[in-house]
Amino acid sequence: MELQFLGGASEVGSLGLVVRDQGRTLLFDYGMTPTDPPSYPRPAPTHVDAVFLSHAHLDHSGMMPLLSRLAHAEIVATPVTIALTDLLAKDTLKIARLEGYLPPYAPGDIHSLHSKFTAIDRKGTFRRKGIEVELTPAGHIPGATMYRFRGEKDLLFSGDVQTLGTQLVGPAQPVQCDVLVLESTYAGREHPDRKETERRFRDRVAETIERGGKAIVPAFAVGRAQEVLLSLAHSGFEVYLDGMARNVNHIFAASPEYLADPKKFHRAMESVHLVESAGMRRHVIRDADVIVTTGGMLDGGPVLHYIGELHRDANSSIFLTGYQVEGSNGRQLMDDGTLTIDEVTVRPACDVEKFDFSAHAGHSDLVKLVQQSGAKTVVLMHGDQREKLAAALEGTVQVLVPQNGERLVV
Ligand SMILES: [Zn+2]
Incomplete structure (x- = not known):
């Protein structure tokens, strides 16, 4: 062979x-x-x-x-x-x-x-x-x-x-x-304990909301965004989902036998507000506690819009949830606290932290x-x-x- x-x-x-x-x-x-x-x-x-x-x-x-x-x-x-x-x-x-x-x-x-x-x-x-x-x-x-x-x-x-x-x-x-x-x-x-990571993630989101900020959570569309949403289910936060992960949710929901707990998945996705159009994003900035959105490495997608709007707000947070490849905006943010949006480099005043949802x-x-x-x-x-x-x-x-x-x- x-x-x-x-x-x-x-x-x-x-x-x-x-x-x-x-x-x-x-x-x-x-x-x-x-x-x-x-x-x-x-x-x-x-x-x-x-x-x-x-x-x-x-x-x-x-x-x-x-x-x-x-x-x-x-x-x-x-x-x-x-x-x-x-x-x-x-x-x-x-x-x-x-x-x-x-x-x-x-x-x-x-x-x-x-x-x-x-x-x-x-x-x-x-x-x-x-x-x-x-x-x-x-x-x-x-x-x-x-x-x-x-x-x-x-x-x-x-x-x-x-x-x-x-x-x-x-x-x-x-x-x-x-x-x-x-x-x-x-x-x-090795990975840190998953349940402990999810608890710490929810705590950081709660702290952000208590001080009057919003949590932006960049996530890959296939798998990661749904893990994050499941971890936020029943937290009482106003969670909005933007980007291609919305379509992925439909595909997952149509194949319950591939999910760990289809009922839990269904309930968690029901409690999420979907951002259906670019025009809705203004309201999202006003109403959301948590915005889960693509792209996961901050190189494109709606996440750049939200960071563009909120990066001056020291009360808000950016919580990375995935691997940030060398040369990506996400890696640049982790390594020197800056990222580039439309060819302009900004230094967000927000809290930045990475969580291992691998x-x-x-x-x-x-x-x-x-x-x-x-x-x-x-x-x-x-x-x-x-x-x-x-x-x-x-x-x-x-x-x-x-x-x-x-x-x-x-
Ligand atoms: Zn894979």
């Missing part, structure tokens, strides 16, 4: 893994890196028998529309992932237009993608052309799945994985395999997942500090740390 990463081996972005086994070629994920400008993985092989998409985040799904040009390949994903991928692909073209990038695919490719998708429900199995691949929930975000390929050896592709349940989605369970291809986003790092397994949870899988070989991917996880696993299993393009035989 031969493995080759088209991207995403040593970085968190642009993931693509080609697996060749007994004359068949499979592709797991094909993403992009939504930086400014975006970057893309190496080209996919011209013949692929089947494509398996783990979940909808752009670093895994971003190049799917381009695969609609492959003649024979079916693309397997859960129904939730299929709906979200369509939404994000259209948004990617919109951003390319607004920012002046050359788009990686055409609108027609998104359209053609519909006929390429094969929806398989959680815990289902794909069987075609002698290929057998089983789905098993990955935690992380609703619809996220791991894939076990029953080839010459049993290979498990983790996608992004979270082994602790959150308010939004249940935990991933360990799966037996021979070869485990494992994400390493949090190699060498949807990835921490270092010890990854080690535990390896031990429970019974894998003899572990291939580490999707991480910029993989050597820390490799060191922790050394001596217990064979650990491989490939580079992009390298061909591995397992």
Whole structure:
């Protein structure tokens, strides 16, 4: 069995893994890196028998529309992932237009993608052309799945994985395999206790409101915004939601079997005010206690409007809830207290604090997942500090740390 990463081996972005086994070629994920400008993985092989998409985040799904040009390949994903991928692909073209990038695919490719998708429900199995691949929930975000390929050896592709349940989605369970291809986003790092983080987050929001300010909470549209809203449910705050997360809520609500607690999700989303138009934003500034909005790294989206309006208010707060990539506005805000809006650099007077709402397994949870899988070989991917996880696993299993393009035989 031969493995080759088209991207995403040593970085968190642009993931693509080609697996060749007994004359068949499979592709797991094909993403992009939504930086400014975006970057893309190496080209996919011209013949692929089947494509398996783990979940909808752009670093895994971003190049799917381009695969609609492959003649024979079916693309397997859960129904939730299929709906979200369509939404994000259209948004990617919109951003390319607004920012002046050359788009990686055409609108027609998104359209053609519909006929390429094969929806398989959680815990289902794909069987075609002698290929057998089983789905098993990955935690992380609703619809996220791991894939076990029953080839010459049993290979498990983790996608992004979270082994602790959150308010939004249940935990991933360990799966037996021979070869485990494992994400390493949090190699060498542990998360603080989630319940404690959520309590501290609510306390900081309450303090902001008590002193007469408003809390701006930038959040990624898929998963993170909903985790934040669930954590604020029943707090009694006036919570407003702006940006693409509104559409994501509808997709999640339509697939209750993918949620940790559909009733709780439904109640939490009912209590949120939706910002339906740009004209409403004036009222939001007046009436809201908390504004949850995209983009999560402050590089675009309605969040810049709200920060533009409120950055002089020392009573207000900006609470970051996700990873802030090098070069992003969010990272600039954390590192030197400034951010750039419409080419003007401002220094917000607001409180700025970051909370760890991560949807990835921490270092010890990854080690535990390896031990429970019974894998003899572990291939580490999707991480910029993989050597820390490799060191922790050394001596217990064979650990491989490939580079992009390298061909591995397992
Ligand atoms: Zn992800």
